[in-house]
Amino acid sequence: MSETLEIGIIAEGPTDILVIKEIVENLISDQCEFTCTSIQPKCSAAFEQLNTELGTGWSGVCRCLLEMKEQSNGKFNQHIGIQRLDILIIHLDVDVTRQSYAEGHLRNIDDNLPCPSIPCSLSPKRRKLCPSNCDIPHQRADAIRQVVLNWLNCTPQQLVFCTPSDAMDAWVFAAFFPDDTRIRQNKLECVEKPERLLKSQPKQKRIEKTVMDYRKKVVGSFGDLWSNARKNCSEAERFSQEFLQILNIVKK
Numbered sequence: 001m002s003e004t005l006e007i008g009i010i011a012e013g014p015t016d017i018l019v020i021k022e023i024v025e026n027l028i029s030d031q032c033e034f035t036c037t038s039i040q041p042k043c044s045a046a047f048e049q050l051n052t053e054l055g056t057g058w059s060g061v062c063r064c065l066l067e068m069k070e071q072s073n074g075k076f077n078q079h080i081g082i083q084r085l086d087i088l089i090i091h092l093d094v095d096v097t098r099q100s101y102a103e104g105h106l107r108n109i110d111d112n113l114p115c116p117s118i119p120c121s122l123s124p125k126r127r128k129l130c131p132s133n134c135d136i137p138h139q140r141a142d143a144i145r146q147v148v149l150n151w152l153n154c155t156p157q158q159l160v161f162c163t164p165s166d167a168m169d170a171w172v173f174a175a176f177f178p179d180d181t182r183i184r185q186n187k188l189e190c191v192e193k194p195e196r197l198l199k200s201q202p203k204q205k206r207i208e209k210t211v212m213d214y215r216k217k218v219v220g221s222f223g224d225l226w227s228n229a230r231k232n233c234s235e236a237e238r239f240s241q242e243f244l245q246i247l248n249i250v251k252k
Contacts, residue, residue, distance in 0.1 A: 008085040015210070020162060037085075096147075097140050
């Protein structure tokens with residue numbers, strides 16, 4: 001490892017980048033110096049050879065990964081930008097398992113989206129009480145991770161997946177509103193479109209999914225509240241453990 005840890009982030013959107021940087025700062029704490037490079041969206045100068053019109057969302061992540069693979073003759077992990085990194089974080093929300101390539105305006109991609117549905121083993125009556133500590137969020141996250149690995153056609157050794165269920169908004173909600181009923185019932189990771197939970201809060205506490213609002217209300221405080229998300233979202237805990245595992249390896 002160089003004196004300063006180099007971390008690259010490929011994410012669906014700019015608010016996701018802000019959240020991931022807050023998490024990384026919390027996890028690394030004062031262990032070492034580090035810099036976070038946003039590869040997608042708004043790639044930094046270090047990746048200026050990438051197309052700047054890849055778009056955002058999951059399809060933007062897909063286009064970014066495929067373009068980087070093409071630039072390195074089909075070998076993503078040999079891309080010159082990736083080789084400079086100590087840690088690479090790839091973010092995709094688990095809700096991508098329900099998307100199709102046609103919806104993302106993508107063609108000539110393997111037919112692996114939408115992913116096969118994972119049925120809940122509970123009866124319809126009990127399904128409403130389905131806890132987020134069931135296997136479904138984990139299985140759906142595994143499914144979208146495999147989709148990404150198919151895009152890459154390799155597994156970079158410095159790769160850390162960030163796969164919130166159902167979306168990053170669930171982690172933000174868990175951090176700021178740990179006493180909410182859905183969290184006490186362990187149901188948060190099974191809620192579709194958790195962004196609506198943030199928007200439904202009283203005006204003073206409401207968090208809009210804009211860079212301006214995230215900079216104002218999330219940046220600077222989310223890292224300190226990360227333990228709430230880890231406690232109440234299994235995929236948040238999973239990301240933390242996997243990131244720290246790679247961190248310990250690259251620090252040696």
